[in-house]
Amino acid sequence: MADWRRSGNDEMSPGDGSPHDAVRSSGRPSGANFNQIGKTEEMLDHENQSRVEGLATKISRLKGIAVDLESESRESNRYLDDMTDDFGSTTGLLSGSIHRINNMINTGRSNRKIMCYIILGLVGLFLITYYLIIRVTS
Structure with a gap:
Protein backbone atom coordinates (compact mmCIF):
# COMPACT_ATOMS: atom_id res chain seq x y z
CA MET A 1 0.00 0.00 0.00
CA ALA A 2 1.34 3.38 -0.90
CA ASP A 3 1.47 6.26 1.53
CA TRP A 4 0.20 9.21 -0.35
CA ARG A 5 1.69 12.61 0.31
CA ARG A 6 0.69 16.03 -0.81
CA SER A 7 0.83 16.06 -4.56
CA GLY A 8 1.47 19.07 -6.71
CA ASN A 9 -2.08 20.27 -6.34
CA ASP A 10 -3.50 21.49 -3.00
CA GLU A 11 -5.84 18.56 -2.73
CA MET A 12 -5.74 16.58 0.52
CA SER A 13 -4.81 12.99 0.14
CA PRO A 14 -4.03 10.13 2.55
CA GLY A 15 -0.70 10.51 4.35
CA ASP A 16 -0.74 14.30 4.54
CA GLY A 17 -2.01 14.72 8.12
CA SER A 18 -5.68 14.80 7.23
CA PRO A 19 -8.30 13.01 9.31
CA HIS A 20 -8.23 10.25 6.71
CA ASP A 21 -4.73 9.38 7.89
CA ALA A 22 -6.13 7.87 11.08
CA VAL A 23 -7.72 5.01 9.21
CA ARG A 24 -5.81 2.79 6.82
CA SER A 25 -7.41 0.79 4.13
CA SER A 26 -8.19 -2.00 6.61
CA GLY A 27 -10.49 0.34 8.59
CA ARG A 28 -8.30 0.38 11.75
CA PRO A 29 -6.67 3.47 13.25
CA SER A 30 -3.01 3.92 12.50
CA GLY A 31 -0.45 3.27 15.29
CA ALA A 32 0.09 6.93 16.26
CA ASN A 33 -3.60 7.74 16.33
CA PHE A 34 -4.38 4.48 18.13
CA ASN A 35 -1.95 5.54 20.87
CA GLN A 36 -3.56 8.99 20.98
CA ILE A 37 -7.03 7.46 21.28
CA GLY A 38 -5.74 5.15 24.02
CA LYS A 39 -4.25 8.10 25.92
CA THR A 40 -7.51 10.01 25.57
CA GLU A 41 -9.48 7.04 26.87
CA GLU A 42 -7.00 6.62 29.72
CA MET A 43 -7.27 10.30 30.57
CA LEU A 44 -11.08 10.16 30.53
CA ASP A 45 -11.03 6.98 32.62
CA HIS A 46 -8.69 8.63 35.15
CA GLU A 47 -10.94 11.71 35.30
CA ASN A 48 -14.01 9.49 35.77
CA GLN A 49 -12.27 7.58 38.55
CA SER A 50 -11.32 10.79 40.35
CA ARG A 51 -14.88 12.08 40.07
CA VAL A 52 -16.25 8.75 41.33
CA GLU A 53 -13.87 8.97 44.30
CA GLY A 54 -15.02 12.55 44.93
CA LEU A 55 -18.65 11.46 44.83
CA ALA A 56 -17.91 8.55 47.15
CA THR A 57 -16.28 10.95 49.61
CA LYS A 58 -19.28 13.30 49.47
CA ILE A 59 -21.70 10.39 49.89
CA SER A 60 -19.80 9.09 52.91
CA ARG A 61 -19.86 12.57 54.45
CA LEU A 62 -23.60 12.83 53.81
CA LYS A 63 -24.10 9.39 55.34
CA GLY A 64 -22.16 10.48 58.42
CA ILE A 65 -24.28 13.60 58.69
CA ALA A 66 -27.46 11.54 58.34
CA VAL A 67 -26.31 9.14 61.08
CA ASP A 68 -25.42 12.08 63.33
CA LEU A 69 -28.83 13.67 62.69
CA GLU A 70 -30.56 10.41 63.53
CA SER A 71 -28.67 9.97 66.79
CA GLU A 72 -29.22 13.63 67.70
CA SER A 73 -32.96 13.36 67.06
CA ARG A 74 -33.17 10.18 69.17
CA GLU A 75 -31.33 11.92 72.03
CA SER A 76 -33.58 14.98 71.72
CA ASN A 77 -36.71 12.83 71.77
CA ARG A 78 -35.43 10.96 74.82
CA TYR A 79 -34.65 14.29 76.53
CA LEU A 80 -38.13 15.63 75.71
CA ASP A 81 -39.75 12.46 77.04
CA ASP A 82 -37.80 12.84 80.28
CA MET A 83 -38.85 16.49 80.52
CA THR A 84 -42.47 15.49 80.00
CA ASP A 85 -42.19 13.02 82.87
CA ASP A 86 -40.49 15.63 85.07
CA PHE A 87 -43.14 18.24 84.31
CA GLY A 88 -45.85 15.69 85.04
CA SER A 89 -44.38 14.90 88.44
CA THR A 90 -43.88 18.61 89.17
CA THR A 91 -47.47 19.33 88.23
CA GLY A 92 -48.62 16.63 90.64
CA LEU A 93 -46.43 18.01 93.41
CA LEU A 94 -47.61 21.60 92.87
CA SER A 95 -51.27 20.65 92.64
CA GLY A 96 -50.93 18.72 95.92
CA SER A 97 -49.27 21.72 97.58
CA ILE A 98 -51.96 24.09 96.31
CA HIS A 99 -54.63 21.69 97.58
CA ARG A 100 -53.05 21.63 101.07
CA ILE A 101 -52.75 25.46 101.11
CA ASN A 102 -56.40 25.80 100.13
CA ASN A 103 -57.38 23.39 102.92
CA MET A 104 -55.36 25.43 105.44
CA ILE A 105 -56.95 28.71 104.30
CA ASN A 106 -60.44 27.33 104.46
CA THR A 107 -60.17 25.76 107.95
Whole structure:
Protein backbone atom coordinates (compact mmCIF):
# COMPACT_ATOMS: atom_id res chain seq x y z
CA MET A 1 0.00 0.00 0.00
CA ALA A 2 1.34 3.38 -0.90
CA ASP A 3 1.47 6.26 1.53
CA TRP A 4 0.20 9.21 -0.35
CA ARG A 5 1.69 12.61 0.31
CA ARG A 6 0.69 16.03 -0.81
CA SER A 7 0.83 16.06 -4.56
CA GLY A 8 1.47 19.07 -6.71
CA ASN A 9 -2.08 20.27 -6.34
CA ASP A 10 -3.50 21.49 -3.00
CA GLU A 11 -5.84 18.56 -2.73
CA MET A 12 -5.74 16.58 0.52
CA SER A 13 -4.81 12.99 0.14
CA PRO A 14 -4.03 10.13 2.55
CA GLY A 15 -0.70 10.51 4.35
CA ASP A 16 -0.74 14.30 4.54
CA GLY A 17 -2.01 14.72 8.12
CA SER A 18 -5.68 14.80 7.23
CA PRO A 19 -8.30 13.01 9.31
CA HIS A 20 -8.23 10.25 6.71
CA ASP A 21 -4.73 9.38 7.89
CA ALA A 22 -6.13 7.87 11.08
CA VAL A 23 -7.72 5.01 9.21
CA ARG A 24 -5.81 2.79 6.82
CA SER A 25 -7.41 0.79 4.13
CA SER A 26 -8.19 -2.00 6.61
CA GLY A 27 -10.49 0.34 8.59
CA ARG A 28 -8.30 0.38 11.75
CA PRO A 29 -6.67 3.47 13.25
CA SER A 30 -3.01 3.92 12.50
CA GLY A 31 -0.45 3.27 15.29
CA ALA A 32 0.09 6.93 16.26
CA ASN A 33 -3.60 7.74 16.33
CA PHE A 34 -4.38 4.48 18.13
CA ASN A 35 -1.95 5.54 20.87
CA GLN A 36 -3.56 8.99 20.98
CA ILE A 37 -7.03 7.46 21.28
CA GLY A 38 -5.74 5.15 24.02
CA LYS A 39 -4.25 8.10 25.92
CA THR A 40 -7.51 10.01 25.57
CA GLU A 41 -9.48 7.04 26.87
CA GLU A 42 -7.00 6.62 29.72
CA MET A 43 -7.27 10.30 30.57
CA LEU A 44 -11.08 10.16 30.53
CA ASP A 45 -11.03 6.98 32.62
CA HIS A 46 -8.69 8.63 35.15
CA GLU A 47 -10.94 11.71 35.30
CA ASN A 48 -14.01 9.49 35.77
CA GLN A 49 -12.27 7.58 38.55
CA SER A 50 -11.32 10.79 40.35
CA ARG A 51 -14.88 12.08 40.07
CA VAL A 52 -16.25 8.75 41.33
CA GLU A 53 -13.87 8.97 44.30
CA GLY A 54 -15.02 12.55 44.93
CA LEU A 55 -18.65 11.46 44.83
CA ALA A 56 -17.91 8.55 47.15
CA THR A 57 -16.28 10.95 49.61
CA LYS A 58 -19.28 13.30 49.47
CA ILE A 59 -21.70 10.39 49.89
CA SER A 60 -19.80 9.09 52.91
CA ARG A 61 -19.86 12.57 54.45
CA LEU A 62 -23.60 12.83 53.81
CA LYS A 63 -24.10 9.39 55.34
CA GLY A 64 -22.16 10.48 58.42
CA ILE A 65 -24.28 13.60 58.69
CA ALA A 66 -27.46 11.54 58.34
CA VAL A 67 -26.31 9.14 61.08
CA ASP A 68 -25.42 12.08 63.33
CA LEU A 69 -28.83 13.67 62.69
CA GLU A 70 -30.56 10.41 63.53
CA SER A 71 -28.67 9.97 66.79
CA GLU A 72 -29.22 13.63 67.70
CA SER A 73 -32.96 13.36 67.06
CA ARG A 74 -33.17 10.18 69.17
CA GLU A 75 -31.33 11.92 72.03
CA SER A 76 -33.58 14.98 71.72
CA ASN A 77 -36.71 12.83 71.77
CA ARG A 78 -35.43 10.96 74.82
CA TYR A 79 -34.65 14.29 76.53
CA LEU A 80 -38.13 15.63 75.71
CA ASP A 81 -39.75 12.46 77.04
CA ASP A 82 -37.80 12.84 80.28
CA MET A 83 -38.85 16.49 80.52
CA THR A 84 -42.47 15.49 80.00
CA ASP A 85 -42.19 13.02 82.87
CA ASP A 86 -40.49 15.63 85.07
CA PHE A 87 -43.14 18.24 84.31
CA GLY A 88 -45.85 15.69 85.04
CA SER A 89 -44.38 14.90 88.44
CA THR A 90 -43.88 18.61 89.17
CA THR A 91 -47.47 19.33 88.23
CA GLY A 92 -48.62 16.63 90.64
CA LEU A 93 -46.43 18.01 93.41
CA LEU A 94 -47.61 21.60 92.87
CA SER A 95 -51.27 20.65 92.64
CA GLY A 96 -50.93 18.72 95.92
CA SER A 97 -49.27 21.72 97.58
CA ILE A 98 -51.96 24.09 96.31
CA HIS A 99 -54.63 21.69 97.58
CA ARG A 100 -53.05 21.63 101.07
CA ILE A 101 -52.75 25.46 101.11
CA ASN A 102 -56.40 25.80 100.13
CA ASN A 103 -57.38 23.39 102.92
CA MET A 104 -55.36 25.43 105.44
CA ILE A 105 -56.95 28.71 104.30
CA ASN A 106 -60.44 27.33 104.46
CA THR A 107 -60.17 25.76 107.95
CA GLY A 108 -60.27 28.65 110.37
CA ARG A 109 -58.83 31.75 111.98
CA SER A 110 -55.97 30.09 113.88
CA ASN A 111 -54.60 28.64 110.67
CA ARG A 112 -54.67 32.09 109.08
CA LYS A 113 -52.16 33.32 111.67
CA ILE A 114 -49.87 30.42 110.81
CA MET A 115 -50.31 31.24 107.13
CA CYS A 116 -49.29 34.88 107.72
CA TYR A 117 -46.20 33.77 109.65
CA ILE A 118 -45.24 31.36 106.87
CA ILE A 119 -45.66 34.07 104.21
CA LEU A 120 -43.64 36.60 106.25
CA GLY A 121 -40.94 33.98 106.82
CA LEU A 122 -40.71 33.20 103.09
CA VAL A 123 -40.52 36.91 102.19
CA GLY A 124 -37.79 37.42 104.83
CA LEU A 125 -35.88 34.40 103.51
CA PHE A 126 -36.13 35.78 99.98
CA LEU A 127 -34.81 39.20 101.06
CA ILE A 128 -31.88 37.68 102.98
CA THR A 129 -30.97 35.48 100.00
CA TYR A 130 -31.20 38.48 97.67
CA TYR A 131 -28.97 40.55 99.95
CA LEU A 132 -26.35 37.77 100.14
CA ILE A 133 -26.30 37.27 96.38
CA ILE A 134 -25.88 41.02 95.75
CA ARG A 135 -23.08 41.21 98.34
CA VAL A 136 -21.19 38.23 96.86
CA THR A 137 -21.40 39.39 93.24
CA SER A 138 -20.22 42.97 93.88
